[in-house]
Amino acid sequence: MIIRGNAHVFGNDIDTDVIIPARYLNTYDHDELAKHAMEGIESDFYKKVTKGDVIVAGSNFGSGSSREHAPIALMAVGISLVIARSFARIFYRNAFNIGLPLLEVSEDIDSIKSGTPLEVNLDTGLIKELLTNRVYKAKSVPQFMQELLSAGGLMNYMEKKIK
Amino acid sequence: MEMTITEKILALHAGLDHVEPGELIMAKVDLALGNDVTAPIAIDEFRRHNGKDVFDRQKVVLVPDHFTPNKDIKSAIQCKILRDFAKEKGIENYFEVGAAGIEHALLPESGLVAPGDLIIGADSHTCTYGAVGAFSTGVGSTDLAAAMMSGKAWFKVPQTIKFVYHSSSNGRLKDWVYGKDVILYTIGQIGVDGALYKAMEFTGDVIDAMNMSGRFTICNMVIEAGGKNGVVIPDTTTSNYVNQRVKRPYTVFASDKGARYENIYEYDLTNLKPQVAFPHLPENTRNIDEVGRIDIDQAFVGSCTNGWIEDLRIAASVIRGRKVNTNVRMIVIPATRKIYQQALKEGLIEAFVEAGAVFSTPTCGPCLGGHMGVLAPGERAVATTNRNFKGRMGDLRSEVYLANPAIVAASAVLGRIGSPEELGIEGGVA
Ligand code: SF4
Numbered sequence: 326m327i328i329r330g331n332a333h334v335f336g337n338d339i340d341t342d343v344i345i346p347a348r349y350l351n352t353y354d355h356d357e358l359a360k361h362a363m364e365g366i367e368s369d370f371y372k373k374v375t376k377g378d379v380i381v382a383g384s385n386f387g388s389g390s391s392r393e394h395a396p397i398a399l400m401a402v403g404i405s406l407v408i409a410r411s412f413a414r415i416f417y418r419n420a421f422n423i424g425l426p427l428l429e430v431s432e433d434i435d436s437i438k439s440g441t442p443l444e445v446n447l448d449t450g451l452i453k454e455l456l457t458n459r460v461y462k463a464k465s466v467p468q469f470m471q472e473l474l475s476a477g478g479l480m481n482y483m484e485k486k487i488k
Numbered sequence: 489m490e491m492t493i494t495e496k497i498l499a500l501h502a503g504l505d506h507v508e509p510g511e512l513i514m515a516k517v518d519l520a521l522g523n524d525v526t527a528p529i530a531i532d533e534f535r536r537h538n539g540k541d542v543f544d545r546q547k548v549v550l551v552p553d554h555f556t557p558n559k560d561i562k563s564a565i566q567c568k569i570l571r572d573f574a575k576e577k578g579i580e581n582y583f584e585v586g587a588a589g590i591e592h593a594l595l596p597e598s599g600l601v602a603p604g605d606l607i608i609g610a611d612s613h614t615c616t617y618g619a620v621g622a623f624s625t626g627v628g629s630t631d632l633a634a635a636m637m638s639g640k641a642w643f644k645v646p647q648t649i650k651f652v653y654h655s656s657s658n659g660r661l662k663d664w665v666y667g668k669d670v671i672l673y674t675i676g677q678i679g680v681d682g683a684l685y686k687a688m689e690f691t692g693d694v695i696d697a698m699n700m701s702g703r704f705t706i707c708n709m710v711i712e713a714g715g716k717n718g719v720v721i722p723d724t725t726t727s728n729y730v731n732q733r734v735k736r737p738y739t740v741f742a743s744d745k746g747a748r749y750e751n752i753y754e755y756d757l758t759n760l761k762p763q764v765a766f767p768h769l770p771e772n773t774r775n776i777d778e779v780g781r782i783d784i785d786q787a788f789v790g791s792c793t794n795g796w797i798e799d800l801r802i803a804a805s806v807i808r809g810r811k812v813n814t815n816v817r818m819i820v821i822p823a824t825r826k827i828y829q830q831a832l833k834e835g836l837i838e839a840f841v842e843a844g845a846v847f848s849t850p851t852c853g854p855c856l857g858g859h860m861g862v863l864a865p866g867e868r869a870v871a872t873t874n875r876n877f878k879g880r881m882g883d884l885r886s887e888v889y890l891a892n893p894a895i896v897a898a899s900a901v902l903g904r905i906g907s908p909e910e911l912g913i914e915g916g917v918a
Pocket residue numbers: 554590591592611613791792793851852855856873874
């Protein structure tokens with residue numbers, strides 16, 4: 326699967342209170358959550374996102390709470406992929422469980438600037454900066470996570486298994 | 489093949505003789521927990537995927553605790569979703585407001601978690617129950633939905649890091665130093681991703697000498713180091729606690745001598761001082777005497793980290809006969825109804841209210857900036873909670889400092905972050 330979108334770059338330890346502040350957790354309405362996505366670090370983030378865009382971040386992305394509202398808000402605002410040095414574990418499982426792909430990259434991705442158009446091949450893990458043609462290689466997505474993604478998330482996957 | 493306690497519990501629940509770190513397994517769960525924030529999404533998923541009955545009416549637990557008593561219409565709707573679902577599916581462990589409390593204190597207190605259990609909860613601090621020798625970890629709402637349906641969840645078997653804490657006085661810590669300081673110190677040493685995806689096994693004479701509330705506090709905060717689960721191998725302290733509450737058989741596991749650890753950290757805590765975590769990460773820790781002058785607007789004792797009766801006793805021992813500083817709002821919230829009743833009996837509530845603090849019924853409330861003590865721009869709080877992320881307790885420009893209940897209570901009196909010793913109080917309450 327090929328993803329094309331512009332990069333939105335963030336630093337290390339982007340926690341779930343930043344991705345979706347707790348005061349919005351009294352609802353899980355997707356449109357409402359989308360409006361507050363990343364509000365803890367960038368207000369009006371939702372106005373800057375075009376559907377298909379990609380988040381590029383440092384280490385420990387999604388640390389903190391187990392709120393699925395975090396990956397839901399990102400998906401709802403139009404983010405199609407998150408690339409980071411590493412992910413916090415509950416965020417990691419939540420994202421794949423709802424069908425939001427994540428890529429871990431150990432290479433130096435600091436040179437990717439916000440606004441840069443990217444082309445990502447999820448199957449090969451190759452990330453290309455379209456302006457410079459520079460290519461980064463992500464760690465491969467574990468088999469089970471790929472199955473979750475292609476099933477469209479954990480619930481669909483489980484339903485198939487049970488049948 | 490030798491295994492750690494974490495590996496043994498996972499293997500048993502996956503129906504395997506042996507598991508290896510890194511292996512992906514499907515395992516049976518003994519308990520699946522959700523709250524008023526996470527369960528509505530799970531229930532929605534459950535219904536959308538034509539879920540009929542939950543896998544076991546005794547093993548699904550629903551606790552409305554974050555925004556309760558309902559703080560606004562939206563939260564009232566969320567709680568109603570839980571209540572209606574619990575009634576419809578005959579879920580036995582649904583806790584209505586008068587019976588409820590903060591989930592991570594309520595479940596152990598109600599005897600719902602036992603040694604050897606595998607527990608998932610759609611709340612990151614589900615790791616708390618490792619203190620009774622269970623494998624317990626936070627998951628998301630979709631995991632909860634799948635578990636409610638199938639009784640199963642997927643896991644990647646974590647590597648284990650072992651922590652060994654010593655003190656040369658038979659495991660005793662200095663006055664006014666508690667489990668909270670041990671875990672804050674540890675996170676300060678290894679960082680907020682120092683145990684990413686890993687199990688944290690807590691051992692040593694300091695743990696041996698520690699009461700259950702201290703152990704719960706330590707396991708509660710493993711997620712603040714990125715950990716998957718925290719665990720203490722059951723001993724007589726555990727069985728004394730568990731046997732008064734758990735009404736079913738359980739299995740005690742221990743790590744084998746030759747079990748493999750990804751790393752072993754040893755700390756001498758003989759001279760450990762109370763720790764304060766500065767904004768905006770739990771790893772920004774300092775000794776209490778290196779804090780400098782930090783004036784505060786709010787002091788909060790409560791949450792699943794430090795809302796236990798022992799914590800209220802410590803805070804009350806500092807506050808009794810003193811007055812909350814006129815520049816400070818002090819808020820005290822017991823974690824459960826039983827703790828509330830006990831505090832009433834022991835005269836702790838009297839001591840807090842007399843000193844000028846407010847004392848509320850159980851709720852998460854200010855811990856997540858929900859209600860009951862939200863901060864304005866530029867305000868500072870010192871709190872016994874577990875997270876000091878940006879905006880955690882209110883406005884993005886507010887600040888949260890994490891500390892133990894003695895420090896929070898002393899700070900409430902001083903009007904700045906400080907210790908009971910500065911008030912001339914000698915000898916810490918255990
Ligand atoms: S007290 Fe705070 S950390 Fe604990 S469950 Fe409630 S909101 Fe989460």
